[in-house]
Amino acid sequence: MSLRPIVLTGHKKLITCLGYLKTINKIVSASDDCTLRIWDITKMECEQVFKNHMKGVVVILDLSPKCLFLTGGKDKCIKIYSYMNKDAIKCIKSIYNAHDSILLSLAFNYEYDLLISSGFDKYIKCFNIYSGTLKSAYKNDCSIYCLEFISKKALAAGCHIPGITIFSMNFKIIKVLKGHTQSVFCLLYLKKIKALVSGSLDNSIILWDVKNGTPLRVLKSHFRSVLKLINFPDKDMIGSFGYDNAIRLWNYKKGKNVKTILQTDFQRGGTHSLVYHYYASFVYVEEEKKFFFSYFGDNIKVREAKVIKDEARPFDWKV
Numbered sequence: 290m291s292l293r294p295i296v297l298t299g300h301k302k303l304i305t306c307l308g309y310l311k312t313i314n315k316i317v318s319a320s321d322d323c324t325l326r327i328w329d330i331t332k333m334e335c336e337q338v339f340k341n342h343m344k345g346v347v348v349i350l351d352l353s354p355k356c357l358f359l360t361g362g363k364d365k366c367i368k369i370y371s372y373m374n375k376d377a378i379k380c381i382k383s384i385y386n387a388h389d390s391i392l393l394s395l396a397f398n399y400e401y402d403l404l405i406s407s408g409f410d411k412y413i414k415c416f417n418i419y420s421g422t423l424k425s426a427y428k429n430d431c432s433i434y435c436l437e438f439i440s441k442k443a444l445a446a447g448c449h450i451p452g453i454t455i456f457s458m459n460f461k462i463i464k465v466l467k468g469h470t471q472s473v474f475c476l477l478y479l480k481k482i483k484a485l486v487s488g489s490l491d492n493s494i495i496l497w498d499v500k501n502g503t504p505l506r507v508l509k510s511h512f513r514s515v516l517k518l519i520n521f522p523d524k525d526m527i528g529s530f531g532y533d534n535a536i537r538l539w540n541y542k543k544g545k546n547v548k549t550i551l552q553t554d555f556q557r558g559g560t561h562s563l564v565y566h567y568y569a570s571f572v573y574v575e576e577e578k579k580f581f582f583s584y585f586g587d588n589i590k591v592r593e594a595k596v597i598k599d600e601a602r603p604f605d606w607k608v
Contacts, residue, residue, distance in 0.1 A: 308349035319346035361392030396436035427460035437476035447473030488515030
């Protein structure tokens with residue numbers, strides 16, 4: 290049996306999301322208490338606290354090549370933070386009233402320096418990241434929960450109505466990927482094999498051939514909604530986080546669930562809701578061999594993992 294994880298505390302309300310600032314090797318957490326916390330993951334302590342949003346923060350997007358990270362909140366605003374100097378992280382720009390409702394997702398196009406956002410108002414919008422100017426907007430027929438660029442000129446959007454819509458940069462619909470039977474909560478693009486991965490309220494994960502619009506594999510092991518996905522680019526693996534309290538690790542080439550970690554100590558909030566994916570987040574920090582995760586709680590749990598060469602058992606949890 291594994292030991293209970295290290296617990297990082299400080300937030301006063303539920304944590305909504307986590308991000309990893311790879312350039313400076315720090316974790317950033319966001320909460321319904323309207324704050325962001327920057328964590329030193331070597332010392333396992335909070336270094337800075339920001340309170341720039343008027344309401345809870347629900348999404349974090351790291352732009353490591355630019356030493357920036359972005360946040361979106363229930364206050365309908367987008368904040369842009371700079372960490373050129375790791376000891377002087379600061380908010381450098383705000384985009385107020387970016388949407389008419391809560392923000393749901395952020396994505397960034399490095400080719401054109403354009404920020405894409407989606408909200409409960411059913412809009413996806415395109416902003417210039419430096420000026421904050423709105424470049425274009427499109428009203429979808431339902432809310433878009435997640436965004437992921439699959440090329441310089443194509444954007445995937447996971448929708449409330451089952452399906453994944455592929456948009457061009459001017460928001461023209463290129464194609465719709467159909468396979469899920471319920472809302473799509475999370476997306477992940479695998480550059481290595483040029484495939485899109487989606488996780489859904491229907492408990493499944495689908496690996497897509499984007500060019501043909503057809504499923505390559507359907508991964509089923511979660512018995513509740515799939516809320517988050519992460520990539521392990523050097524291991525032909527992805528990780529998924531589900532409402533069933535499980536982190537599952539997959540070999541996507543074989544379509545095999547190679548490791549499952551059940552977390553019975555998570556707090557869970559009442560009846561399942563479409564907005565519950567706000568309160569589930571996890572990141573893996575390769576340099577530290579650690580998972581950081583939070584689920585319906587005001588703290589961050591940290592578990593260590595030892596990477597081994599055996600592909601059938603890529604992670605052994607320390608006991």
